[in-house]
Every structure is written in C-alpha cells, then in structure tokens.
Amino acid sequence: MGRKPIYPKSIEALEKMHTGSLLSRLKQLQMCEASLAASDKEFATEGLIEFKDTEAWANAYGEVKKVLSYREHIPRSRKKSGD
Incomplete structure (x- = not known):
C-alpha cells in the first residue's frame, strides 16, 4: 500500500508528541480508507488502524x-508581497 502503518497510541503518548507529529498523525488517519468492503484488501491487519468505519x-x-x-x-505569518 505504501502508507506508513498507524498503530494505536495512548493519550499519554500523544501528549508527549510534538504538535507537528500530531498533525501528521491526524493527516494519516484522514487518509485511511472508508471501510474494508470499499478497499481492495481481503482482510484487516490485526493491531493496525486502517479503516474509518472501525472503533479503533x-x-x-x-x-x-x-x-x-x-x-x-x-x-x-503572511508573507508580504511586493517588498
């Protein structure tokens, strides 16, 4: 698939992450497929977050x-134009 796997993390682990890393994780989650049925995969990988229709x-x-x-x-900050 080419995407980096997304593993569950505790709130404590998330709180220790840099804001940029949190935003990257958010973007990865947003890029997950809607469901297993709508994907070309035959099964979900245990322990990974792959589909939006899951509780995980x-x-x-x-x-x-x-x-x-x-x-x-x-x-x-906005870049000034014309300077």
Missing part, C-alpha cells in the same frame, strides 16, 4: 483532536 479509528481520531485542542494555535 474513531478513538484514535478523537484522541488526536482532543490533544491538539489543548495546544496553542499560532497563525502562520
């Missing part, structure tokens, strides 16, 4: 969003 995906997604909600949001 819903838990992982919710936990990442929860940890990110505690982080301070610093807007990106």
